[in-house]
Structure formats: structure tokens, C-alpha cells
Amino acid sequence: MICDTNMTKDALESLIEYAHLESKKIAIIGVSGPKMKHVPDDLSHVDVLICNLDETQSYFNTQITDLKSLIQLWIDKGIKNIVMTHGKNGSIYYDGKEIGFQKAILIDQEKIKDVTGAGDAFSSAVIHGLIHGDTLKQSVKYGAVSSGLTIQSEFSVNPKLSINLIKKEIKKYENV
Numbered sequence: 001m002i003c004d005t006n007m008t009k010d011a012l013e014s015l016i017e018y019a020h021l022e023s024k025k026i027a028i029i030g031v032s033g034p035k036m037k038h039v040p041d042d043l044s045h046v047d048v049l050i051c052n053l054d055e056t057q058s059y060f061n062t063q064i065t066d067l068k069s070l071i072q073l074w075i076d077k078g079i080k081n082i083v084m085t086h087g088k089n090g091s092i093y094y095d096g097k098e099i100g101f102q103k104a105i106l107i108d109q110e111k112i113k114d115v116t117g118a119g120d121a122f123s124s125a126v127i128h129g130l131i132h133g134d135t136l137k138q139s140v141k142y143g144a145v146s147s148g149l150t151i152q153s154e155f156s157v158n159p160k161l162s163i164n165l166i167k168k169e170i171k172k173y174e175n176v
Helices: 011-021 034-038 053-060 067-076 118-131 136-150 163-173
Strands: 002-004 028-031 048-052 079-086 092-093 099-104
Touching: 002 011, 002 079, 011 034, 034 053, 048 053, 053 067, 053 079, 053 163, 067 092, 067 099, 067 163, 079 118, 079 136, 092 136, 099 136, 118 136, 136 163
Parallel strands: 002 028, 028 048, 048 079
Antiparallel strands: 079 092, 092 099
16 A cells, blocks of 8 residues: 555554554655654554655654654654655665665756656655565665656656666666
């Protein structure tokens, strides 16, 4: 199950409980700092959380900017897999065992057409990878490439975006 924070706190709590009772996996994707108030306190049955720095700061009501300190706050909540993005500064993730870092795919300014949809492209590629059995590390790489491809499109959803294109493009960034 995949949901975002556009629903009420009660609805999100119910979905988490349902997923737990039915032995289903659940992923939550942040939408904005203010919408993080919809995220419940008990996240111990959440399999995947994808959010950004601002959303994390909002949830924990903190100004901390150190990504390792912030991801530790999520780890302490019991979430199994966490990805926290920080725009051009990349992403930090936790796969249940260790914390990793993924560089952002930096696109030349003149190639950027619109940044709308970059976060959604990132999240969907991460979820796609996880659903298909890839590691969180590899899935976050997919997300980085997917968002890079998206901001080079004049559309919020790049019409050429596919996992095959992402895998082809990822070869250009083998050291990323």
C-alpha cells in the first residue's frame, strides 16, 4: 500500500493498522511540511517512509539540519526503510541495517525546464525498485536518476520516463 500525507491523521493511522493486521507492506510519502501533522506518532508498522528535510523538520518540530541526526529520529520511530531527500544535496537512507547516502544527479542549469514533479518522480522510482526486489540503495539510485530526468522535461511527468530509461541513464552515473 502506498499513501501520502494528504489524508487525515485518523485515516493514515487506520491504513497503517490495516496494513499491519493484514500483513501488507505500507509506504508513506511526504507531501509538504504542514501536511506532516497528519503522520501519526506510532510508525512502528511502516515499511517505507520517503520525505524531505523540511518535512522531517516539521514532523519533529526541529531546526536540526544534520541529515544523520534527523534520520536517526525516524529510525527511533521504528520505520523499516527511510529515505530523506535534500534536493541538490542528495539523499540519506536507512535500509534497516545501515545508513547510506546518495548524491543528487546534478543537471546543468540550462537543461532544467521545470522542477515540478521531481519529488514524485523520485518517490515512484524508489517504490518501483522496492516492489521489484531491488535493494533500497539501488532504488534510491533509481529515484535520483528519475528526478533528474523529470526536471529536464517541460512536463510534471516526463512522458518518456520508464524504468528502462532510468536503467540506461544510471549507467552514465555509475560512480554516483
